[in-house]
Amino acid sequence: MKVRLEWKYRSAKGIETVFRSDEMPAAQSVQIAEDAERTNRVSELLFIDVFDDSVWTMKEMKAYLKSIETEPHDITVFFDGGFDVENRKSGLGCVIYYSQNGKSYRLRQNAQIDGMISNNEAEYAALHLCVQELEYLEVKNMPVRFIGDSKIVINGMSGEWPVIEKELIRWADRIEAKLAQLGIQPEFELIPRKENFEADRLAGQALNGIEITGTSNI
Template sequence: MNVKLLVKYRTPKGVDAFFESHYLSPEHALKIAEDLESLQRAKELQFIDEHETTWTVKELQNLIAEIETEPHDIKVYFDGGYDLHSKEAGLGCLVYYSQNGSTFRIRKNALIEEIESNNEAEYAALHLAIKELKELGVQYMPVHFLGDSKVVIHQLSGEWPCLEETLSNWADRIEKELNQLGITPKYETISRKDNRKADHLASQALKHIDINSTKEVN
């Protein structure tokens, strides 16, 4: 979650002005608010998030304390592979997150049928990752999604049109579930080399090797 800082500022001569920041992390927004309060010029301070929810300083401080105990700083890598002969798709994803001062990694794959193309397999892999986020209890958080599928990344980012009905249905489904969870997605295209761990999980799924693990990492 990111927030905007809304400030009612008053000069020594009693002239009021209202200011609004760009979106900031809650931690950075609070630091700026604390600095303004030290000047004794900020008469009103308020924060508003991407979902138009407003927060006071105390409420945001409490939220940050709660966030530390919940999964946050989340990165998701995903990849899908399609076997034209068997009509099966291998899906792979890795979810990295911080919680209580430690960092964890989830490795998950799946084998599914009734997939028509590699692009659809890529969408299905991203959807598998979102199911993992839901199982993890992630809500109202920014999540960084990384994959080597330009089609999926650019379509979900709104940069490319989604003209195929099958892919459009996947995109609608993913966006609906992200909205229900209050997840703000950031999409990034990476090279196949940088996505090799997710690719390996997808390849293992096509070989009928099931992977489902959670591990603390450095």
């Protein structure tokens, strides 16, 4: 969860003003809020969820963070798809970083599939693979960052661009339906291809018939 902090500050002479922070991870916001409260100048402090503008108190935010410790959280997903025009095979790459029980993990998964007609479709299929992996991890009602180098997918899923091709619409609909079912709050981010090297490598390995699957501590 990403939040903004909002607090009332009262000076030694009784002058009050309201401060609002940039958005930040919830756990970090609690640390800053606790530090602000130590000044004894804060008369009211609230956490505002940037996803739906819901408002949380310090007690509620701490309870929420405690409740998700045993569940996968702080989730970032990298995806990439590759397409071989000659044999019409696609390679899908998925990397998921998450925290659970006070530890950090990296999940890697790839897959080779047939029947795609373009690299753009392979990119959507890779994102769908990632959403399936989130379901296997039992991720529910969580914000998740999805990061990729495909403008077609990132801008299409975020609503910046219309999705026109029929085969891409089908993938987008399947992905959106699964995200809604799991209660996942998606945030889509476009990065340069060179920064998406892990997922890109997995997709390439899948095209070469090399299967990769596993989760490791980081």
